Amino acid sequence: MTMSPEMRDLARRLLAYEAKVSKTSEPVESATLHVYEKLRQCLVAFVGVAGFQSLASRALTLARPEAPSLSVARVAADGSLQGLGEIETQIDMDKDRAGEEGIILITRLLGLLRIFLGEALTLSLLRNAWPDATFNDRSSVNGRKA
Numbered sequence: 001m002t003m004s005p006e007m008r009d010l011a012r013r014l015l016a017y018e019a020k021v022s023k024t025s026e027p028v029e030s031a032t033l034h035v036y037e038k039l040r041q042c043l044v045a046f047v048g049v050a051g052f053q054s055l056a057s058r059a060l061t062l063a064r065p066e067a068p069s070l071s072v073a074r075v076a077a078d079g080s081l082q083g084l085g086e087i088e089t090q091i092d093m094d095k096d097r098a099g100e101e102g103i104i105l106i107t108r109l110l111g112l113l114r115i116f117l118g119e120a121l122t123l124s125l126l127r128n129a130w131p132d133a134t135f136n137d138r139s140s141v142n143g144r145k146a
Contacts, residue, residue: 003066004096007114011035011106014126015099017133032102033084039109040079041131052079055116059109067101 018038019031036056043052058074064070073083113122126133 007111008107011103036130043063062108063105067104
């Protein structure tokens with residue numbers, strides 16, 4: 001399953017948005033964890049804990065060949081992501097690589113959402129998770145613009 005450029009761009013934008021917003025909050029966590037947790041909270045209400053845990057586990061499995069250091073990360077029974085902090089500590093000197101691994105994981109998760117839920121529902125869930133961010137149908141998940 002290849003990553004679409006549109007999903008990758010969306011993941012980048014979500015991570016950049018969270019990085020910007022989280023600079024003012026304490027404690028500072030990674031943008032990847034912020035995005036992941038927002039998606040988890042939103043989706044657990046929709047598909048349940050087991051549904052999200054399954055979806056997130058699949059996304060992590062798909063991301064590992066492109067980001068081998070994600071092999072230490074795991075999705076817990078409650079759907080939370082564990083071990084990502086260890087990865088970021090290990091590669092703290094290479095911020096670009098750490099960011100790229102987060103982009104890969106979030107891209108895979110968004111791609112699965114789009115496959116299973118469709119574009120309209122995926123956008124609706126993103127709007128719920130990020131009410132202050134801009135997600136409109138004219139600049140949609142699949143990259144079409146009006």
